[in-house]
Amino acid sequence: MRFFTLLSSPVWLFWLAASHAAEWHNYGGDGGQQYSPLTQINQQNIGKLAPAWTYRSGDLNQGFSNKGHSFQANPIFWNNTLYISTSANQVIALDAATGQQQWHFDAGLDRHIDYSESASRGVSIWHGESDACPDRIFLGTLDGFVHALDARTGEPCADFGASTGMAGRIDMAADAAKTHGHSDLNGYYGITSPPVISGDHVIVGSAIGDNREVASPRGIVRSLDARSGDTNWIWDPIPRAAEDPMRADWGGDSATVTGSANVWAPMSVDHRRNLVFLSTSSPSPDFYGGQRPGDNRYANSLVALDIHSGRVVWHQQLIHHDVWDYDIPSQPSLTVVQRQGRAIPAVVVVTKTGMLYAFNRDTGEPLFDILEQPVPQSDVPGEQLSPTQPFSSVSALVDHQPLTEDDAFGIAWFDTRSCRRILREFRSEGIFTPPSLQGTILSPSYAGGANWGGVAIDPERQIAITNVNQIPALVKLIARDDLAGMRASGALDGWDLARQTGTPYYMARRIFLSPLGLPCTRPPWGKLVAVDLNTGNILWDIPLGTIGDLAPALVPDFNWGVPNLGGAMVTGSGLLVIGAAVEHTLRIFDTITGAELWTHPLPVPAIATPMSYEVNGIQYIAVAVGGHSALDTAQGDYLMTFRLAP
Secondary structure, eight states, rough: OOGGGGGTTTHHHHHHHHHTTTOOTTTGGGOOOOOOOOOOTTTTTTEEEEEEEEEEEOOSSOOSOOOOOOOOOOEEEEEEEEEOTTTTEEEEEEETOOOEEEEEEEOHHHHHHHHSSSOOOOOEEEOOOOSSSSSEEEEEEETSSSEEEETTTTOTTTTGGGGGTTTEEEEEHHHHHTTOOOOOOTEEEESSSSOEEETEEEEEEEOOOSBSSOOOBOOOOEEEEETTOEEEEOOOOSSOOOGGGGGSSSSHHHHHHOOOOOOOOOOOOEEETTEEEEEEEOOOSSSOOTTTOOOOOTTTEEEEETTTTOOEEEEEEEEEEEESSSOOOOOOOOEEETTTEEEEEEEEEEEEOEEEEETTTTTTSSSOOEEEEOOOOSSSSTTOOOOOOEEESOSSSSOOOOOOGGGBOOEEEEHHHHHHHHHHHBBBOSSSSSOOOOOOESSTTTTTTOOTTTTTETTTTEEEEEEEEOOEEEEEEEEEHHHHHHHHHHTTOOOOOEOTTTSSSEEEEEEOOOSSSSBOOOSSEEEEEEEETTTTEEEEEEEEEOOOTSTTSSSSOOOOOOOSSSSSEEEEEEEEEEEOOOEEEEEEETTTTOEEEEEEOOSSOOSSOOOOEEEETTEEEEEEEOOOOGGOOOOOOOEEHHHHHO
């Protein structure tokens, strides 16, 4: 097997990491690879894979006035226990062999405020020397707190936050609001992905509601002391300090005024190198950048920070001056890539643009060339885009070509006609076509390409696999004086509208769907794509999911590939496990060929990333099955596990 042939290289270091990965102590497994080395479940016996136990949390969003529902948690495993979090920020500890609840904690979210997010992607665990709570579960919440809980009992750790008078938790919103004077960030500022842990550092990002204003809250990343909750350091992805060399990429005083560029995706830690890797998002607002001229670095970047100081060690910007909502949405995945007889410590990330990038962890040097290519320019007064964007030389995971009238798709003549009219009238010049006053077809859309499900990496076979969307969106900028008339005429019916305060324009957007609710362009609308990490070539590319749970009842259940969020897991036995698609099915594929090996019906879609663990010599696969209200799916509260039938 290719990975283990170079015995003279430091492969043994990876073997140690892989052994640890069987524990699944953090989101995405060891290094965020979404890889389990377990092999008990394999292609020879997969026909015996069956449900083991199912747990229902009871969290179905009841009592909330204005919050979506999802169940996105990637469970972590320690001491024969699974730990999960729910959409309402409840934490539950379960016996990993039986599913019996051991303890339950409720963060007590206010049910009467408007939340911009519904996600809680999981929790983190810390082990250290402490008189109380030597093993701690950390939870970030939708109202901007970090809670520390005793991993064995679920009780709050009283020493955490004691200096602020909030025993057991820290209010993270206060520092985020300081620059722009926001007084009430409830629902506007929260934490959706789990902190990462390194030594006594608990490193936390944030989620910030998009497109409300230029001067949105600060998208700061913080390191907290795991015992006290005191702040070790703060890093702002917008360079506020005059001496920061990246401030030159922000025109005028925009680096002082602009907000966001926050890290909402999960982060990854390289303990040996004392580095934390993070993916930054768009500066505010997402779709118009006239108030923030320049490339806007460190936004839309992969960034490596020193764990002890928060200092930038290296960064790579993957989108210049973002006006497409092309956040870097995925967890950086730490792996080892074999190249010309060398084992290279690498970090891999996939993007909403449908590109895969890989870098040397030590230096930030690209392992695959990055080419600056010319892109379409804006005709919106006040906007000035970068003339080029960075394209990975790895084969594109989605189509980047312009959409034309010939690409219109529908299952009835009026469907096709409606789609064709928009393709004729809206601006469509392929990837990076900018928002416009006439209307723009955004392809890939602001949902991707790839999204927070990230990339699953088989380090032995040197294969990276990700699920992608291939559904365009429609975006319009609207002059403020024109808004009332457009609303009155019905021209904005069915569109999401954002105010973008501080700019001359409102923004309207929607996914490009036909009157019957199906995408307006040809399938596949969702895919699984496998990349050879040695060459950067596509190994296979297949539709993900059928339309049986998406289309009107009279439409046949075609295997067209469907919208998806969440991610995949790969195992040491060469299996890829994934739900993610908006269908009620869990699927397993052959990692090398993409052949489908196994399916199982689910009560609702599994909009999450599976994981695997072992108890008493038995391998289990676990996945959160909860649907997603933003995708208009059925909703649930199931944690489902599978094992080989005795």
